[in-house]
Amino acid sequence: MTVEERIKELEEKLAKTPKNKGTETDLAKIKTQISLLKSQSELRKTKKSGISAYGYSLRKKGDATCVLIGTPSVGKSTLLNKLTNAHSATADYEFTTLFAIQGMLTYEGAKIQIIDLPGILEGAASGTGRGKEVLAAARNADLMLIVSDIKRPQLKDIISGELKKAGIFLNMTAPKISLKKTIKNGIVVKSTVKQRLTRNTIAEILRMHKLVNAEIILFDTVDVDDINNAIIGNKVYAGAIYVYNKIDTISKEEVSEIKKASLQKAQDKKNYAFISAKTNKNLDELKALIFSKLNLMAIYTKKTNKAPDMEAPLILKKGATIRDACFKIHKDFVDKTAFAKVWGSSRYDGQKLSMKYKLHHKDIIELCF
Ligand SMILES: Nc1nc2c(ncn2[C@@H]2O[C@H](COP(=O)(O)OP(=O)(O)OP(=O)(O)O)[C@@H](O)[C@H]2O)c(=O)[nH]1
Ligand SMILES: [Mg+2]
The missing domain is CATH 3.10.20.30 (Beta-grasp domain)
Known part of the structure; x- marks a missing residue:
């Protein structure tokens, strides 16, 4: 049985297991086993295929790195060319961009590298198109620019979902977990807040990672994946700006409607941009937002x-x-x-x-x- 088949089998088992207090530890163990197998299989694949050699991933340069990510034809390359000195080919057909192209945006004296990536589709995280490679290239960026066509605002959620499946979480902070190996006393679980998981379940997860003596302190309420991530470290928490492009193609009133629906909370203003790469509308605002989101x-x-x-x-x-x-x-x-x-x-x-x-x-x- 291949690792992938084993993962599938465990995922099916997970789906079939009833979810209640009595099965909590069993469920946690299955999830942990899946996490362990996945990280093993990702590592093997990265080594075998040399993902970076495909030309999707570029070396980081400058003071910070942003990636443009979205479905085909939303205007990522057009935007790259407008924000930077780059010349990425643009066209009205899908998959114009086949490899990563970079440009440098100079703003307030900061040199911000922007990488234009090929479009990705729903299912990217499980390998549709060159989705996995593109998502892998996005991992190292300091900021994700999630580009959607304003006529299809739902694309934002599709892309965010694919990033999440690839272990990239947007505009969220990692739950605070401290883990240290000790020399005796077995597994010690401490928490400064109320937890949903029992101490026994948490200790079992640690044991599955072959930890015998260790102290874990939880400063936030966590789930099984959070603990696995703290140990394996294969999840990324990244800032993101949801860029709605092509606002020139709809009326001002329609733009206002979508803006109103998106900007519900005060902090949303920092996460959304409504632009037209073609007519240069709101590009200066976007540049300022990029600089601010990068915390520079x-x-x-x-x-x-x-x-x-x-x-x-x-x-x-x-x-x-x-x-x-x-x-x-x-x-x-x-x-x-x-x-x-x-x-x-x-x-x-x-x-x-x-x-x-x-x-x-x-x-x-x-x-x-
Ligand atoms: N009306 C309008 N058209 C735009 C805008 N931005 C880009 N386009 C057009 O949309 C089409 C696709 O643009 P690209 O920049 O090639 O899109 P892309 O996202 O890089 O596409 P892929 O590389 O295929 O993933 C081109 O015909 C652009 O001229 C915009 O703000 N408004
Ligand atoms: Mg392109």
Whole structure:
């Protein structure tokens, strides 16, 4: 029996097993066995086919990487060409793009790599088309741009579903789980919140991963897959922007309707863009949204008695400190620098602040030795 056949058999068993408190541990064990087999089979396939060699996956470059992902003909390549210096072929037939094409978007001084991927179809995660390879290429990105045709807004859910099946979760944070191997005491399960699973079930899952002495602390309510993922680590949590393209093809009123339906919660505004790649509508808003979703900030540097360099800022993650800025310039600067003068978020211009100070987007700093 092949691994795939065994997985199928277990999935059938899982579907047939009644779901109640009495079967909780059995169900968890089947799910864990499936997770273990899947990760084994993925590993084998990646090694055998050398997925990256297919030309779907590109080396990361610049300050951050985004991928354009969606069904064929929604306008991914047109958008790539508009956002970057790239020339990806576009056409009104499906599967115009066959391999990954990249371009660089410069925004606020940040160099953001954007990768245009071939279109994927429903069923991609289970191998339809070159779906698996495309989804594998998307895994490493810092941000997913899920492109749909505004006339078919439901495409967003199809693509999100395929990504989920491929272990890529959008706009969600991983449940916090701490796991450490210990030298004695067997499996110890601790939790700071109420759990649905019993301690015994959780311990059984850990044992299936051949853990004998270990302490697991759960800071969120978790399910079996969450625990398996914390141990195997084959799930990815990525930010995503749902891009509805071709708004030029419907009326303003229709666009408003779809916007209203999509933007229900305050945070939705950060997750949706309504654009026309063809007529350039709302592309500047999309660029700003990409920069913001990537949690980047630009920090300008200046030398004593000189004007700041506004052309080539340091690009750092939000929350970065003066120390991180020094490190980005050169690791030697960390020890050399005593403090920095800051303009922008500081209480007054040129305020002397310590290495621990958290910088803000567009701050100007002068390192003092
Ligand atoms: N009306 C309109 N047409 C667009 C827009 N963006 C792209 N198109 C057209 O849609 C068609 C498909 O565009 P592509 O950019 O090739 O689409 P794609 O998503 O890269 O397609 P694949 O590579 O096949 O997956 C082309 O004829 C484009 O000119 C838009 O905003 N409005
Ligand atoms: Mg294309």
